[in-house]
Amino acid sequence: MLRAGGTAADAAVAAVLATCVAETVYTGLGGGGFATYFDAATGAVTCLDFFVAVPGTDGDRVAGPMLAVDVFFGGVPQVYSIGGASVAVPGVPVGCGEVHRRWGRLPWADLVAPALELARTGVALPPAHARTLDACAPALAHGEGAAVYSHRGKLLQGGDLLFHPGLATAMAALAAEGPALFHTGSYAPLLVEAVRAAGGALGPRDLADYRVLETPVDRATLAGHQVRARHDLSRTVDTIAALPGDLPVLPRPARAVAVAAALRDRGRQKIGDTTNVSVVDTDGNACVITTTMGLGAAVWLPGLGVNLNSMLGEGELITDGLAPGVRMSSNMCPLVVIDDEGALAVAAGSAGASRIRTALVDTLIGVLVDGVDMPTAIARPRFHVVDDTVHAEPGYPRDELAALADAGWRINGWPELNHYFGGVTAVGVGGAAGDPRRDGVGLLL
Numbered sequence: 001m002l003r004a005g006g007t008a009a010d011a012a013v014a015a016v017l018a019t020c021v022a023e024t025v026y027t028g029l030g031g032g033g034f035a036t037y038f039d040a041a042t043g044a045v046t047c048l049d050f051f052v053a054v055p056g057t058d059g060d061r062v063a064g065p066m067l068a069v070d071v072f073f074g075g076v077p078q079v080y081s082i083g084g085a086s087v088a089v090p091g092v093p094v095g096c097g098e099v100h101r102r103w104g105r106l107p108w109a110d111l112v113a114p115a116l117e118l119a120r121t122g123v124a125l126p127p128a129h130a131r132t133l134d135a136c137a138p139a140l141a142h143g144e145g146a147a148v149y150s151h152r153g154k155l156l157q158g159g160d161l162l163f164h165p166g167l168a169t170a171m172a173a174l175a176a177e178g179p180a181l182f183h184t185g186s187y188a189p190l191l192v193e194a195v196r197a198a199g200g201a202l203g204p205r206d207l208a209d210y211r212v213l214e215t216p217v218d219r220a221t222l223a224g225h226q227v228r229a230r231h232d233l234s235r236t237v238d239t240i241a242a243l244p245g246d247l248p249v250l251p252r253p254a255r256a257v258a259v260a261a262a263l264r265d266r267g268r269q270k271i272g273d274t275t276n277v278s279v280v281d282t283d284g285n286a287c288v289i290t291t292t293m294g295l296g297a298a299v300w301l302p303g304l305g306v307n308l309n310s311m312l313g314e315g316e317l318i319t320d321g322l323a324p325g326v327r328m329s330s331n332m333c334p335l336v337v338i339d340d341e342g343a344l345a346v347a348a349g350s351a352g353a354s355r356i357r358t359a360l361v362d363t364l365i366g367v368l369v370d371g372v373d374m375p376t377a378i379a380r381p382r383f384h385v386v387d388d389t390v391h392a393e394p395g396y397p398r399d400e401l402a403a404l405a406d407a408g409w410r411i412n413g414w415p416e417l418n419h420y421f422g423g424v425t426a427v428g429v430g431g432a433a434g435d436p437r438r439d440g441v442g443l444l445l
Contacts, residue, residue, distance in 0.1 A: 009037060009104045010100065012099065013096045016033075016096055017096060017171075018114050018115045019275050021119045022123040023138065024135050026274055026293075027273070027293055028296070029090070030296075030307055030309050032052035032291065032309065033051060033296030034050065035334060036229060036289075037101075040286075040343070045228045045232040048092035048098060048212055048213070048427030049327060049335075051327060052309055053210060054312070054322050054323060056091050056324030060175055061196060063142075064085070064199030064200075066085045066313050068087075069138040069142070072135060080139060082298045084299050085313075093179045094212055095212055095291075097179025108175070109175040112171055112175035121163075123162050124161060126438075128439040130326075130420055131419065145298055148163075169304060178316070183207040187304070189204070191207065194209065194300070194301050205315060206298040207316040209308065216230070217229065218230065218231050222247075222337075229336070232332060236333040243361075256401075259362075260385050263357065271392040274290060276291075276425045277425060278347045278426050280344060283342075290332040290338065292330075293309040293311075295313075298310075316323045337368070345367075346368070346426060346427070348428070350363075350422045350424040351424060351435075352422030359422025359435075367428060367429065374433040375442065378434070381394065381437070382422070388408070390408065390411060393416075394416060425440050425442065426442075
């Protein structure tokens with residue numbers, strides 16, 4: 001899209017739609033997300049919310065029970081719920097459409113074309129995605145998903161073909177009819193029928209009334225740079241603002257203790273089936289889009305290869321005040337970093353549920369404080385704090401772990417780099433990179 005003269009928004013939207021084919025372990029057209037856009041000419045930062053909303057505004061249905069499934073993560077079983085009652089109002093198609101409307105310049109159909117081609121052929125499943133699939137199979141490979149994510153009774157492995165029958169039909173319709181296809185377009189009745197047949201409460205009014213929202217932009221200073229992003233459930237920007245001002249000159253062990261204290265995560269460590277795209281164009285504009293469908297509800301649009309989100313079955317997203325029509329909260333935090341001259345320094349986002357904040361903070365410290373390049377900052381070992389325990393990847397500096405232990409933290413060493421610790425993709429002064437934990441890539445054109 002960039003080579004064709006498109007903007008960062010064009011490229012980001014096209015990439016997101018491609019992930020709805022190639023990364024359906026993490027995301028899809030039936031999910032929701034957020035976008036952050038930096039306009040280089042004006043310095044303006046805009047955050048858009050197209051995350052899922054609570055259904056039920058039609059008032060003519062009461063959702064039935066959800067189906068509980070056990071998913072093992074870090075060796076510990078965690079209960080999630082799927083089924084029609086777990087489906088919230090999706091936002092990915094109209095969210096992508098709004099990003100394109102505001103900041104794109106290529107034709108909409110051109111942005112859908114790569115996803116359509118991938119849907120026709122299928123894609124090789126990356127090994128990291130296969131490992132996620134293995135953990136999430138009770139939800140993803142349930143019901144109709146079994147035929148998609150397994151072959152002859154065996155889950156897909158890295159390198160196997162991931163193919164969604166009917167998804168090419170859905171993508172072709174999205175290209176022809178536009179972003180409103182699933183909300184007020186020809187597929188809206190099909191979506192309602194599928195969810196209600198599975199016991200959900202989603203109705204026509206829920207879809208027709210859904211809107212992409214513009215949200216306030218938080219800001220914090222790190223190493224002389226301004227970090228700007230939405231106010232997420234984990235308070236990423238607030239965490240950065242709470243870091244010690246002398247962080248750049250603290251000895252690394254002392255810094256680790258300070259960062260751990262800021263990142264303390266009270267008991268939330270659910271799986272994060274999320275993906276992120278970060279793009280910067282030649283004009284210096286940036287577009288970062290993070291999307292997810294949770295584990296997937298195992299409710300598929302008949303003949304279209306589209307799995308719907310399971311957000312109402314994600315325990316950590318159930319907050320006070322949820323009612324029909326209310327937008328749900330999320331840990332997702334696509335962000336931009338601006339230098340002291342007002343130019344873009346970093347555009348980044350991450351997957352990983354409650355570890356999104358951890359992964360982003362660690363990456364920004366790597367690039368802005370330690371001065372390492374983007375691939376190094378993203379790939380180096382991380383730690384994440386839950387209650388009084390520091391979960392650390394192999395290779396994390398021993399002297400820093402010792403300082404954390406001396407400060408009273410329990411240390412839990414993991415045997416390998418793991419998708420548990422997030423999935424950052426970023427472009428900036430240190431280059432472009434994707435997270436090896438999720439087979440991410442970075443490209444400089």
